[in-house]
Amino acid sequence: MPAPRTAIPRSPPAIAALLLIVALLIRCRDFGNPVIHVDEQFYLLVGDRMLHGALPYIDIWDRKPVGLFLIFSGIRLLPGDGILAYQLVATFFAAATAWLVHKAARRLGAPNGAALAAAIAYILWLSLLSGRGGQSPVFYNLLVIAAALLTLRLPELAARQARRAIIVNGAAACALAGLAIQTKYTPAVEGAFFGLAHLWYLRRAGGSLPTLALSALLWIALAIAPTAAVALDYWRRGPAVFDAFWFSNFASITLRKGYPAGKIVGRLAGNTAVLSPLLVCTVLAWRTRPWSPGKALMFGWLAAALIAFAMIGAFFDHYALPLLAPLAILSAPILARHRIAIPAMFALGLALFVGKVLLWPTDAEGARALARVVKANSGHGCPYVFAGDSITYLLADACLPTPHVFPSTLAYEPERGASGVDEVAEVRRILSNRPPVIVTMDSPMAEWNLQTLTLVETALKKEYRLVFRVARDRGHSLVYLRNDRPFARPDGVER
Known part of the structure; x- marks a missing residue:
C-alpha cells in the first residue's frame, strides 16, 4: 500500500x-x-x-x-x-x-x-x-x-x-x-x-x-x-x-x-x-x-x-x-x-x-495625521521633533533643525554625553531659531534629560500653544505651534 x-x-x-x-x-x-x-x-x-x-x-x-x-x-x-x-x-x-x-x-x-x-x-x-x-x-x-x-x-x-x-x-x-x-x-x-x-x-x-x-x-x-x-x-x-x-x-x-x-x-x-x-x-x-x-x-x-x-x-x-x-x-x-x-x-x-x-493599536493613522499638521504649519521653517517620531520629518517633507534628529539623542537621559555634542547647547541653539512647530510627548519613551526638557518646556510656555494631540505608545504626541503663526488645520484632521 x-x-x-x-x-x-x-x-x-x-x-x-x-x-x-x-x-x-x-x-x-x-x-x-x-x-x-x-x-x-x-x-x-x-x-x-x-x-x-x-x-x-x-x-x-x-x-x-x-x-x-x-x-x-x-x-x-x-x-x-x-x-x-x-x-x-x-x-x-x-x-x-x-x-x-x-x-x-x-x-x-x-x-x-x-x-x-x-x-x-x-x-x-x-x-x-x-x-x-x-x-x-x-x-x-x-x-x-x-x-x-x-x-x-x-x-x-x-x-x-x-x-x-x-x-x-x-x-x-x-x-x-x-x-x-x-x-x-x-x-x-x-x-x-x-x-x-x-x-x-x-x-x-x-x-x-x-x-x-x-x-x-x-x-x-x-x-x-x-x-x-x-x-x-x-x-x-x-x-x-x-x-x-x-x-x-x-x-x-x-x-x-x-x-x-x-x-x-x-x-x-x-x-x-x-x-x-x-x-x-x-x-x-x-x-x-x-x-x-x-x-x-x-x-x-x-x-x-x-x-x-x-x-x-x-x-x-x-x-x-x-x-x-x-x-x-x-x-x-x-x-x-x-x-x-x-x-x-x-x-x-x-x-x-x-x-x-x-491587540495593540498601531498608531499609524495618528502619526500620519500629526505629520500633516506639521507640514501644514511649518511653512519654510524647520519643525523640531524634540520627542516623538523622526519619521515626521520625512512624512512632512521638512528640513532638519539639527543633525541630532533621533529624539533619544537630545531628549533622553541614557544618551546624555554620548553623542559628541553638548545637548543643552544644541537644544538652546535649535530653540533660538524659533522653529515654527515643536513636537513632544507627554509620556516619554525613556527617562527624560531634565536639562533639555526644561529648556523646551520653558520655550513652549512662553512662545507656543498646543494645537494637536494624538495617542502614541502609552501616552500622546503633542504638536505646539508658535504663537505668532495662525493654525492651518489639514483636511480630515481633528484636534
Whole structure:
C-alpha cells in the first residue's frame, strides 16, 4: 500500500513560496505603518536624506554603520514614501532567512516538517521581539545564516581533506560576515566564530601552519573590507570628517549611560519568557546525545550570538533577534521527537502574537495625521521633533533643525554625553531659531534629560500653544505651534 501523501511542501521553490506567504500574512498588519519602531523609521529618514546629499555622522547623526543606511537609501528609490517599500523588502529578507533556517535544520537531520516548523517559528518570533518591521537584524540575519550554512560544510570538507575548498568556503563566509558588520557591528563576534571554525577544520584537514596563517589573514581582510572601505571614504574627506566617523561608530557607544538594574532584569526576563519555547527545545538538544559535528558548530554559533547580545548591555528585545536563527535550527530536531512540541510551540507563539501585536493599536493613522499638521504649519521653517517620531520629518517633507534628529539623542537621559555634542547647547541653539512647530510627548519613551526638557518646556510656555494631540505608545504626541503663526488645520484632521 503506498504511503499517504503529505501536504507539506518538499521542493525548495515550494518551501520558499510557502515561507514568503507566511511572512506576508504575519507581517501584513503593519504594512504602511510609519511608526512600527523608533529605530527603523530613523533609518529610513537617513536613507532618504543621503539621496539628497546628507552625509551620515556629519549632516545627520547616529552610531549605526553606513551599510545599514545604504540599504534604506536603496529602498527609498522604490515608489512611494518608502514606508511600505522597506516593510516589503524586510518581509522578503525574513522569508529568505527562514528558508535558510529550513536548510540548516535539514542539515542537522531534522525531518522536513520539523525543519519547516522551525523556519515558520523564526518568522513568527521576529514579530514578538520588535522585528516585525525593518530592524537591522531582519536584514543582516540573512547574511549571517548564509555564513553559518557555509560553516556547516566544514566537517564534510575536512573529511575529504579538501583544504582549498575550506579556504574558499572561509573566504565566502567571512565576506558575508563583513557585509553583516556594515549593517551592525555586533555580528563581528559571530564572524569571528565562523573564521575560527574554518581554521580548526583547515588544520584537521592537514593544513600547515603557514597555510593557516595566510588563510586567516585573507579571511580577516575580507571581513573588514567593507568597513575599511567606508573608513577610507571618510578619511579622504578630511580629519574632522574622519574623527566624526570614528567617534560615532566606535567611541560613542562606550559613553552611553547604563540602564537601572531593575529595568535590565525586566528586559532579560521578558526576552527569556518570549523565547522560552525555543530555549526549552535548545536545552533538550544540548542534552541529546550523540552530538554531530554540525550540531557542535550550531551551538558554537549560538554562543557567539549570545556574547554579541550581552556585549551592549541594554538587552532591548530587538537585540535578541540574532538569537532566533540558531535557536530555531537547534530546536528543529527536538520538534520532530515529540508530537506535542510543534502544536505547543505555535499555540504559545500565536498567543504572544495576539497579546503583543494584534491587540495593540498601531498608531499609524495618528502619526500620519500629526505629520500633516506639521507640514501644514511649518511653512519654510524647520519643525523640531524634540520627542516623538523622526519619521515626521520625512512624512512632512521638512528640513532638519539639527543633525541630532533621533529624539533619544537630545531628549533622553541614557544618551546624555554620548553623542559628541553638548545637548543643552544644541537644544538652546535649535530653540533660538524659533522653529515654527515643536513636537513632544507627554509620556516619554525613556527617562527624560531634565536639562533639555526644561529648556523646551520653558520655550513652549512662553512662545507656543498646543494645537494637536494624538495617542502614541502609552501616552500622546503633542504638536505646539508658535504663537505668532495662525493654525492651518489639514483636511480630515481633528484636534
